[in-house]
Amino acid sequence: MATTDKCIVMLGCFDTKGEDFSYLLKSLKALGQQVITINTGVMETSVDFPIDVDQDAVAEASGTSLEAIRKSNDRGRAVELMGKGAASILADFAFSDRIKGVIGMGGGGGTYIILEAMQAVPLGIPKFCLSTVVAKDLSRQIGVKDITLMSSVVDVAGLNSISRLLIRQAASAITAMSDTKVDASEETKRNIAISMFGNTTKCVDKCTELLRAKGYEVMAFHATGVGGSTMESLIREGVFDAVLDVTTTELADELCGGILSAGPHRLTAAAEMGIPQIVVPGCLDMVNFAQMDTLPEQYRSRQLYSWAPDVTLMRTNVTENETLGKQLVDKLMGAKAPVEIMLPLKGISQIDSEGDIFYDPEADSALFGAIKESADGHVPVMEVDAHINDAAFAKALVERLMKILK
Secondary structure, eight states, X not given: OOOSSOEEEEEEOHHHHHHHHHHHHXXXXXXXXXXXXXXXXXXXXXXXXXXXXXXXXXXXXXXXXXXXXXXXXXXXXXXXXXXXXXXXXXXXXXHTTOEEEEEEEEXXXXXXXXXXXXXXXXXXXXXXXXXXXXXXXXXXXXXXXXEEEXXXXXXXXXXXXHHHHHHHHHHHHHHXXXXXXXXXXXXXXXXXXXXXXXXXXXXXXXXXXXXXXXXXXXEEEEOSSHHHHHHHHHHHTTOOSEEEEOBOTHHHHHHHXXXXXXXXXXXOHHHHXXXXXXXXXXXXXXXXXXXXXXXXXXXXXXXXXXXXXXXEEEEOOHXXXXXXXXXXXXXXXXXXXXXXXXXXXXXXXXXXXXTSTTOOHHHHHHHHHHHHHHHTTTSOEXXXXXXTTSHHHHHHHHHHHHXXXX
């Protein structure tokens, strides 16, 4: 499409839903939008509007051909490949700063393709999907992206009074989102990412207060698996100037099979991207599970604590902490920017303090010992004679962060 203005991308399976997409396109243009159309369908397509990126190009972008996809007669594979190809094309558009929003519509397969393609679009470019399967758990397909879902109510299978209304609403929504501007006066020059948990809230709140007083914008991420993954993703997108990783508990869930793992790449983005960071073994004293009766059999005799009716915490032991300490350091090796580890010697979570439920000096000592031994000569380690939630520890964190930023 020959235009120098930023466009909204409209993508989906035009082969089976041409009438619906034709109406969406007309709705977008009626709102003054320029549109790039991408066809992710694999069958013969005949529509009454121009297709800017056809299905052959999408298939080729996935590393195969439309002919090969058709010959395979494998619907699941076709959906996977067309999603991959569309993602590659959207990545190119985003890199060349051609798009200001992305919208798609679909059923099960179409929704998968759209959400997969949207993974390639950076934070801040609106992503809107009108779908028949909104009631499903789409967390894996959405991942860490800022995607907005809207239920189609009726199937995306031809126009009717309901679908016309919702399609027009969807067009209005992506138009408003795409044309929204942030007042430059609201922007700050430097951003700090910080990880938190209920068990480290006091520390994070104090750090946030101190950093804001110094003119920084602080963005907190709840270390629930998705939160950590989102933070890592945004670090890779260059959103932050520094990272204060107070709560690395997701490493424990990854090691022990807890429900809040952020995957094997947690705590790697800042090191690889050259972003200064301070790292704390916050809440590595615990692994998260759901209701008490959902615990794996091998953990039922361990030290447990019901944080809420649907949250069961398991205290990490000496062996696990030795492993976690080494893993934490290994992920920071070869960092391209300054990095320091800070150890709160009087406890690493709200419930790991003298007299509390998870207080275990031997386990903490194993964790700290493994960190110091692994980091020796490679990563600076600073010990602070304070609890993680003490104001003194928060102050020390911010002071060290300011020094490595300079």
